[in-house]
Every structure is written in C-alpha cells, then in structure tokens.
Amino acid sequence: MxxxxxxxxxxxxxxxxxxxxxxxxxxxxxxxxxxxxxxxxxxxxxxxxxxxxxxxxxxxxxxxxxxxxxxxxxxxxxxxxxxxxxxxxxxxxxxxxxxxxxxxxxxxxxxxxxxxxxxxxxxxxxxxxxxxxxxxxxxxxxxxxxxxxxxxxxxxxxxxxxxxxxxxxxxxxxxxxxxxxPISPKGGPRLSPRQERLAKEMIAARLDGEVRLAEMATACGLSVSHFSRAFRATTGTPPHRWLLQRRIEQAKAMLANPRVTVAEVAAATGFFDQSHLTRVFTRQVGTAPSAWRKGQALR
Missing domain, CATH: 2.60.120.10 (Jelly Rolls)
Structure with a gap:
C-alpha cells in the first residue's frame, strides 16, 4: 500500500x-x-x-x-x-x-x-x-x-x-x-470544510486511543463548547457519537479477518476490553461481534 x-x-x-x-x-x-x-x-x-x-x-x-x-x-x-x-x-x-x-x-x-x-x-x-x-x-x-x-x-x-x-x-x-x-446560516455555528476535515482526521488517527475534545477544538481554533455545537450542526451527530461510529466501522473491517481475535479488535479500536466492545457493538449493530463475524463468513 x-x-x-x-x-x-x-x-x-x-x-x-x-x-x-x-x-x-x-x-x-x-x-x-x-x-x-x-x-x-x-x-x-x-x-x-x-x-x-x-x-x-x-x-x-x-x-x-x-x-x-x-x-x-x-x-x-x-x-x-x-x-x-x-x-x-x-x-x-x-x-x-x-x-x-x-x-x-x-x-x-x-x-x-x-x-x-x-x-x-x-x-x-x-x-x-x-x-x-x-x-x-x-x-x-x-x-x-x-x-x-x-x-x-x-x-x-x-x-x-x-x-x-x-x-x-x-x-x-x-x-x-x-x-x-448550504453553508451555515447566520448565527448558526458550523465548522468550515477545513475544520470539519481536520477534526475527522484527528478522530480517524486515534481510533485506538483517547481523542480529547479540547485538542480538536484547539486545532480548529475554537472553544470546546463552540466546537461541540459546530461539529454537531455540521455532521448531524456529536463528536463522541461520531467517534463511536468510526470505531464500530473499524471493528467490522478487522472482524472480517478471521485471524484477528475479538480481544485484539477491542484493543485496536479504543474499547476498554472485549466485553466493552461486545456491549457497544451489540447495541449499535444488533448482534455480538463474534456472531456478526460468523454471519459474514457464511455470506
């Protein structure tokens, strides 16, 4: 690559x-x-x-x-x-x-x-x-x-x-x-395309660790509260939920490899442990990671 x-x-x-x-x-x-x-x-x-x-x-x-x-x-x-x-x-x-x-x-x-x-x-x-x-x-x-x-x-x-x-x-x-x-109307805080791209890149680069809201706000030149409102207005979802969605997407990509254990997926995608990943994955996707993997293998 x-x-x-x-x-x-x-x-x-x-x-x-x-x-x-x-x-x-x-x-x-x-x-x-x-x-x-x-x-x-x-x-x-x-x-x-x-x-x-x-x-x-x-x-x-x-x-x-x-x-x-x-x-x-x-x-x-x-x-x-x-x-x-x-x-x-x-x-x-x-x-x-x-x-x-x-x-x-x-x-x-x-x-x-x-x-x-x-x-x-x-x-x-x-x-x-x-x-x-x-x-x-x-x-x-x-x-x-x-x-x-x-x-x-x-x-x-x-x-x-x-x-x-x-x-x-x-x-x-x-x-x-x-x-x-449309670009945000007057009075409605939204991220510029550059700020939106920067915030998403910071999230994508740290899926396996902690992403601090203050760091993203500082990189975008905004206060934490302004950044949070602008991110939600721009993407339709708050930063922490966006991060969670990206982690679930990455977990799915890794689960497609049968040689990677669920515990390794959890560690690589920022979850505390395998049980934490299982709880969140099941809530978001509707099935546990191991069951989702089996379903993909059958397909």
Whole structure:
C-alpha cells in the first residue's frame, strides 16, 4: 500500500499498472491509473479505509462479485465506457471474475471540498452515486482517452498536463455526481470544510486511543463548547457519537479477518476490553461481534 492511502492501487494486484499523480500544493494528491489484471477466484487485497473516492472506468467487459461493509452485492457486468464510484470510508471486498482493464481516479474528499461550487453559499457534501452502479459517462471516457498518451510514456509527460486533466475530472465528477449543502446560516455555528476535515482526521488517527475534545477544538481554533455545537450542526451527530461510529466501522473491517481475535479488535479500536466492545457493538449493530463475524463468513 501507499502509506495511509490507496493512491498506488496495489490492492488490485495488477499485472500492468501506470499511475500518474498530481504535483504537491493541492489539498491532497489526485491519482489517475491505467491498470490491467487477471481474473481470480480470490478477493482483491483489502484497501485502506480513508476519506476518499475511487472512480473506475471500464476499458473491457468485466464481471465482479462485491460486498460493502459485509453486505453482499449482486454480480454486475461493467461494459466499456461505464463508470463506477466507491467511497473508501466503507469496507469493500471484490472478486474480479474476468480479466480487467480500467482507468481509475483516486480523489480525496479534501479535493472536492477545495472546488469553488457553482452556487454561492454551498459546500460539497457527498456523492449521489448508487453503490457500485455502472453508469455510462462519455465525459469520463473522453478524459481517459486524453490521458492515455501519458500512461504510455509517463517519463515524457508534462506534469502540468496531468494536473489539468486531473482537476477536469474532479470538476466533472463533482458536478455530475456531487451533492452540496448550504453553508451555515447566520448565527448558526458550523465548522468550515477545513475544520470539519481536520477534526475527522484527528478522530480517524486515534481510533485506538483517547481523542480529547479540547485538542480538536484547539486545532480548529475554537472553544470546546463552540466546537461541540459546530461539529454537531455540521455532521448531524456529536463528536463522541461520531467517534463511536468510526470505531464500530473499524471493528467490522478487522472482524472480517478471521485471524484477528475479538480481544485484539477491542484493543485496536479504543474499547476498554472485549466485553466493552461486545456491549457497544451489540447495541449499535444488533448482534455480538463474534456472531456478526460468523454471519459474514457464511455470506
């Protein structure tokens, strides 16, 4: 893997790959990759859970069998020119049932947030793309065609050219698939996109330990009370509940590995012990961690 992100796309286990990344200076690097690989009856390697999106444009027909957060998805056929979008905050597993050839865009959420919206008073919120749906996207196909020469000879490619095509793709995906929310009305405290991203990154980096409210408030330049109100107004949930939800998500991802014990999952996700994890997990998910794991294995 590429550090703490999926920019390198190694989890596809490609037989051929050409990855282009934007220069430094952006909110976060964008990557475009042309990858090819062989069909396999084994799932792809597990990706890193991060606040970013993957857009896949099929160059050849490919069937796949997928799960998202343990939920089985029906077998789908991606035709050439069709695109799929995935949210890396969810835990995806995938078995590619045909040889694959695709162009991928790895785009962190921070990049979408940095775009100037079409309508004033709004800010990027989410992608409104049905999970793993294959959509015909002629613009994405044209952008992939334009970048193809760079894949063939990356050493001779102008980095400014890659930057422009990358941001053109971001603008297209944001306008076509993005949803925007209004910036907080007067008098209503909300976090700025930068503050929201910073707070969530601090929470994500400390899932296995203590996350102090005062530290997040200080990092955002706010008082504790102002930060708590603004975080809830921005995300719809208080900081401690957001942290709990992220810990449960991480616990699910770890439970998918049968070699990891429930006690190890508890220690890695910030719970006091196995019984504490079991109580909270059962209350949130509706079943105990061990039973949830068995259910996923049966699927």
């Amino acid at each position: 590429s550090g703490k992100n999926n920019i390198g796309m190694e989890y596809f286990r490609p037989t051929q790959a050409s990855i282009l990344t934007t220069r430094s200076g952006h909110p976060a690097p964008i990557a475009i990759g042309r990858i090819r690989g062989m069909a396999s009856d084994k799932p792809l390697s597990r990706h890193i859970v991060e606040d970013a999106f993957l857009f896949c444009l099929a160059r050849a027909p490919c069937r796949s069998d997928m799960t998202c957060d343990g939920r089985s998805m029906s077998v789908r056929l991606a035709q050439p020119g069709q695109i799929r979008a995935y949210d890396y905050r969810h835990d995806w597993t995938c078995v590619l049932m045909d040889d694959f050839d695709q162009v991928n865009w790895h785009i962190p959420r921070a990049v979408f947030e940095a775009l100037e919206p079409d309508h004033r008073g709004t800010v990027f919120s989410e992608l409104s793309v049905p999970e793993a749906s294959s959509l015909v996207d002629p613009v994405a196909r044209q952008l992939a065609d334009l970048v193809e020469p760079a894949f063939l000879s990356p050493e001779a490619t102008n980095t400014l050219f890659v930057d422009h095509l990358s941001w053109a793709a971001v603008a297209h995906f944001a306008k076509t698939y993005g949803t925007y929310k």
